[in-house]
Amino acid sequence: MMPKPTAREVNFDGLVGPTHNYSGLAHGNLAAARHQGAIANPRAAALQGLAKMKALHDEGFAQAVLPPHHRPNLDLLRRLGFAGGDTTIIRQAEREAPQLLRSASSAAAMWTANAATVTPSADSADARVHFTPANLQASLHRSLETETTAAALSAIFADEQHFSHHPALPATSILGDEGAANHTRLCEGYAHPGIHLFVYGRHGFGGDSAIRRFSARQSLEASQAIARQHGLTDEQCVFSAQHPGAIDAGAFHNDVIAVGNGRVLFYHEYAFADEQATLDALSRRMDTLDTTLCPIRVSNDSLPLQTAISTYLFNSQLLSREDGSMMLIVPAECDTDPTVAEVIEAIVDDTDNPITEARAFDIKQSMDNGGGPACLRLRVVLTDAERDALGAKVMLDDARYETLCDWVRRHYRDRLAIEDLADPALVTESAAALDELSQLLQLGSIYPFQRT
Template sequence: MIAMTTREMNFDGLVGPTHNYAGLSRGNIASATHKGRTSNPRAAALQGLDKMERLLDLGLPQGVLPPHDGPRIGFLRALGFTGSDADILSLAHRVNPALLANASSASCMWTANAATVSPAADTKDGRVHFTPANLISMPHRAMEHGQTTRTLRRIFHDDTHFAVHDALPMNPMLGDEGAANHNRFCKSHGDAGLEVFVYGRAALNASDDDPTFPARQTLESVHALASRHGLSTAHFLRQNPAAIDAGAFHNDVVCVVNEDMMLYHALAFEAPDAMEAALTRACEPLGFAPRFARADMPIGDAVSSYVFNSQLVTLPPDAKGRSKMAMILPTETEETPSAKAYVDRLLDDGIIDAAHYLDLRQSMSNGGGPACLRLRVAMSEPAMAAMHQGVVITAAKLDSLRAVVRTHYRDSLTLDDIADPAFLTESRAALDAITQALDLPNLYDFQKDA
């Protein structure tokens, strides 16, 4: 029954009003390159909504996750800042601007890092399991898991169908970056699959040194995730340190999987031939053979174009009952000759049926492409009906969210602007309006306090 009724829904993060270019993410080349530039939160949010609309137009279920509160006044109070909210903003900006930048990050927009998700077909109890990522490797992201857990529990509240766990303990041994380092092979989204966890280092192996840039996901964390989700089958792969050093801070910068197809860069894994052979053997008991499309373009082109940070999606069946795949790509891919040639080859070979290039430059400038902006959740029709319906994207919902963005979001933002108490008022007004549009009252601490 699950195989017949299960569909994959993409949950995109709505870009928040604090979207800025503080360059906080070490190892993320785009983030570092654009550090200190003026951002445009309004354009960023509208670009993200346009992407959601494209998926909806393709006939695919689409959801949205609301942004987090920011600047995080509660976090600053916990560090000893006192006084009114305005006093705290002013003092933090004066004594430690970097701290205020971390407390004001809008990085939760990249919901591929929100959680790891295991569909019901893979789990022993037949429920969809979520573990919010602790994101302990980066200070600004380590603040996210509490709100992420609260949001996911509000949306996936029916414990008949869903299990939303706490994040893994905040221990360096258990660094977890969520779905950005998690892939799943299957014949179709409703069939039992092979979940593939990618890690950068074994934290308890003293000889397993980090590459130049930090390897964020640990072997210990992915073992824990597979165990707590009650998976019948799982496979663990180490990401190539050379890919991390080249700017592939998450595996989804160099690899994407949908159903039985993996698209990946030749440097994504240290021994690609052995990797393909091992995954083929692992999928045999599930009754299918995975397919692979390896690319040998310069690794710098793969990272700058984000060709593998695309969304690889299964389109609804055509009139003859055949399903094809499509890619949702940033315009940077189309502008990079080697990446565009790879996509054209996928089209010529019939691996994908369509390539949709979208303008996501505001997100891309901070190091997040189409795949970063979405969390994949495969659900049966009863599970989809049981989740909170206010976050399901429709044409009317898109209109409502665009109206909020155009009313409340600024079209330029710097760190100095974030320190302005008037901006905090604006940001909270935007979040109030978003939670009203999504029917998620009292989602944030400031709403409860009010």
């Protein structure tokens, strides 16, 4: 009998783009709304993300990068009736429709948890890794990402023997898809078969909703369609509604209020509309795989919902070490809040769960725009053969880290106000930076401006 292949989770973090700014575009994202109009520092944002990646690489975790998208997206502005050269279009958009220019300039693709949904080869019928880029139709600025995301994923995961790429779902509210931010895989080990938890906020075809303040982005129909695309069976899936109170409190994705890894599901009391039914369904399915769910529940009494959301405790990375223990990667804001710090300490001290360490990182530039450690990465489980088949140089090592830091320092501004988005120089600066990056990472011509 052939030995079972080993597999590791690789975190593909998004590199922050040169137009990182605080336009406050994301409805329901309280942090983004709070910091609207603030002065951004794209250089610091990119270097903060890279520092987190390097620290995790040094700890022995597999780390890779996904490229930024080219912004401003002038194709959008042309489609919306602005005409002329680049400078004319930008100036006209700023004068007549500044919100459109801000949407066209968004660097939100940095949050690659929204990039796609991924099924590892251990779970798929054809033993390939499956990808579906998210349509992100809930917001204009994010809906622009799908084409470049698909191109980047196709360039990196190019070998058809190992990887299968599906088209994004039709961009309609019925099939609103926000990617892996609403998807969690639970398993005994990465090479073992897993159970897929899909969390949705609404029914695409209607029905009563208790959500009153904000809009739910992920539809049940979208989650079901992705499961079908990836060939997952009913026995491999659990579909659970997100708690409407959490959405109205600012948990615009489920990964703001819950995170899972291995057998562990770390969640707030208000993560799911029917908590017990969700746990029961997961437990039954995991029993069929001869493994046991390890739920870590945080009650609202010990951590109020609003504090959980404002500090992004649950938007943390939960990473497995080779000895089976886990590390919780939290934003620095969790360290400075005494209530959250107490919750983390109790979890680490509890020997009934595998979390033995928590580590905080300064990613303030991302946090101020509403994205914590979990938002910044797309998780892809790969066997050794699948890692060897990657079609680009995106795995992080010491040399690539230094190269990327140098690239950021040479190309990124250290100050960007909203009014700076009307500077036509950003177009050429961004294009020059990304053209060089695509060569450094051997991605090929993934950007539209490289193909014209």
